[in-house]
Amino acid sequence: MQFLDFEKPLEDLNNQLEKIKAIAEKNHVDMSASVKELEASLEQTRKHIYENLTPWQRVQLSRHPERPYTNYYISRVCNKFTELFGDRNVADDKAIVGGFAEIDGEPVMIIGHQKGTNTKMRQLRNFGMANPEGYRKALRLMKLAEKFDRPIVTLIDTPGAYPGLEAEERGQGEAIARNLFEMVNLRVPVICIIIGEGASGGALGIGIGDRVVMLENTWYTVISPENCSTILWRSWDFKVQAAEQLHLTSRDMSGFGLVDGVLPEPVGGAHSQPEAMAASLKEYVLKTLTELKKINPDKRIEQRIEKFSKMGFYEEV
Amino acid sequence: MSSTWFRRIKKGISTETKEKKEAPDGLWHKCPECRTTVTQTALKENLYLCPNCNYHNRINAIEYFDILFDKGEYKELFDNIAPKDELHFVDVKPYAARLKSAQKQTGLLDAMTVGVGEVEGKKLVVACMNFNFIGGSMGSVVGEKIARGIDHCIKHKLPFMIISKSGGARMMESAFSLMQMAKTSAKLTQLAHAKLPYISLMTDPTTGGVTASFAMLGDINIAEPKALIGFAGPRIIKETIKKDLPPGFQRSEFLVEKGFLDFVINRKDLKRKLSDVMDWFGK
Numbered sequence: 382m383q384f385l386d387f388e389k390p391l392e393d394l395n396n397q398l399e400k401i402k403a404i405a406e407k408n409h410v411d412m413s414a415s416v417k418e419l420e421a422s423l424e425q426t427r428k429h430i431y432e433n434l435t436p437w438q439r440v441q442l443s444r445h446p447e448r449p450y451t452n453y454y455i456s457r458v459c460n461k462f463t464e465l466f467g468d469r470n471v472a473d474d475k476a477i478v479g480g481f482a483e484i485d486g487e488p489v490m491i492i493g494h495q496k497g498t499n500t501k502m503r504q505l506r507n508f509g510m511a512n513p514e515g516y517r518k519a520l521r522l523m524k525l526a527e528k529f530d531r532p533i534v535t536l537i538d539t540p541g542a543y544p545g546l547e548a549e550e551r552g553q554g555e556a557i558a559r560n561l562f563e564m565v566n567l568r569v570p571v572i573c574i575i576i577g578e579g580a581s582g583g584a585l586g587i588g589i590g591d592r593v594v595m596l597e598n599t600w601y602t603v604i605s606p607e608n609c610s611t612i613l614w615r616s617w618d619f620k621v622q623a624a625e626q627l628h629l630t631s632r633d634m635s636g637f638g639l640v641d642g643v644l645p646e647p648v649g650g651a652h653s654q655p656e657a658m659a660a661s662l663k664e665y666v667l668k669t670l671t672e673l674k675k676i677n678p679d680k681r682i683e684q685r686i687e688k689f690s691k692m693g694f695y696e697e698v
Numbered sequence: 699m700s701s702t703w704f705r706r707i708k709k710g711i712s713t714e715t716k717e718k719k720e721a722p723d724g725l726w727h728k729c730p731e732c733r734t735t736v737t738q739t740a741l742k743e744n745l746y747l748c749p750n751c752n753y754h755n756r757i758n759a760i761e762y763f764d765i766l767f768d769k770g771e772y773k774e775l776f777d778n779i780a781p782k783d784e785l786h787f788v789d790v791k792p793y794a795a796r797l798k799s800a801q802k803q804t805g806l807l808d809a810m811t812v813g814v815g816e817v818e819g820k821k822l823v824v825a826c827m828n829f830n831f832i833g834g835s836m837g838s839v840v841g842e843k844i845a846r847g848i849d850h851c852i853k854h855k856l857p858f859m860i861i862s863k864s865g866g867a868r869m870m871e872s873a874f875s876l877m878q879m880a881k882t883s884a885k886l887t888q889l890a891h892a893k894l895p896y897i898s899l900m901t902d903p904t905t906g907g908v909t910a911s912f913a914m915l916g917d918i919n920i921a922e923p924k925a926l927i928g929f930a931g932p933r934i935i936k937e938t939i940k941k942d943l944p945p946g947f948q949r950s951e952f953l954v955e956k957g958f959l960d961f962v963i964n965r966k967d968l969k970r971k972l973s974d975v976m977d978w979f980g981k
Binding site: 542543544545546548549550551552553554555557558559561562565566581582585586588589601602603604609612613614615619622623626627628629634637639685686689690692693694695696697698 | 779781785787789807867869871873874877878879880885886910912913914956
């Protein structure tokens, strides 16, 4: 178990608990009363911390090294999965995965950003930062789903689209723009779920859906707090303030009507009980698919356009 | 010894202000590229191009409308849409104060101006970004004006043009700014379904969320010479790859080579070409 800086009280309690358990085992004494007390205190403290998370702490949670990624959810949510590779043009982008899936017998196309779980894999997955071919692969799979009338589920978790030289040469901007344009008019239901980081165009590039929801401890906005701090404060040190000013939490985003809802996470974050998180994500997808399938495709597209067209604040003077 | 001849005897400047003979402010313009000096009048007559090196100086909506529309006549649309600081965003300066000072400095309400007029007798709606308003950044007003511009085109069956000139998203509007990418792309699909032409002209600079949405979605994507066009800015790419960028990287001519622009157009030929293109579209 890895603890984040704000989880220090939990780490201390946890250490105490382990010590007492070790003593009890070594000396064959019954310390179950103390263990129980400590466990209760641990739960209490955890609850208290998680009820009062700051925006920056949620950003930290969204990047927790043990946080479940797309492939984990696929393995828990889908009873069948066939991964499909390549954009048919340049390459296969490992930062975005996708393929044919079945959720409780329901065929869907599932697509998501994928981060690595160790140093080597993190490099292979390019830290979840996709190149244009990643967005083009995603679009290819979405058009395939549309052709065979299968709903689409996207899982979003990226620190941003990759700002590299080749990415620019191959049209990163065009690739994302094309996805926005095409996703608006997909004739099948589209559900988008932010499972970790929702950074800017890189997230939006697979993020146009009939329902866009965020897991509780994720963030979604136009720029990462660190980059926002660097640009507006001209220093790396204001990421905490930037996180607050950006209003990037799931609660803020849902309050603004920029996302359609929040999926609660277990106390302690998605990584503390990944199985439970996956189960509730699956339940949400199945329930929402039933809802969306009742709407006829033209109407669905109309509602999608209307939803995004309403976003923004301004006044008429 | 001789230097004493030039020594100042009286201290300070004694010429009275009203007697000073100074060139009026901004009478001359120095090309930032080749340092050639030219009068403002001559520069304007040359459509703000350097007569020596063809450098395309940055201009705003008013100047573009003057160049594009017949006799410089046009009607501004949706000029009553003003920005709002819904998030009460504060960095080193409150967003509200930034807005106020930008409005005072430019006389504009926000970074987008929409006009409808005739180009060689053919009606066209042009949405043009003003770089002098917070770096032409894309906030809610920019998105809303594009949306309404598109509605206007659909209602009156007119072609649409966007002149982009922007650093990208407006961070002070946070996710609302991000969602303008989705909003404008969604509205452009409606224009496409109405089979009305959309011409995207990119000018220096066009980066970030603007490139990754409406700027790259034209029926034709065109650009002024040597304009910086990209998703990530050159500084960020340099930091990422830790190498110098090749000359001409992310410039218009580079994008033509890579296949992302239909052609590069000199500002002097813009109106003529636009008219030809509109003829071809038949709208």
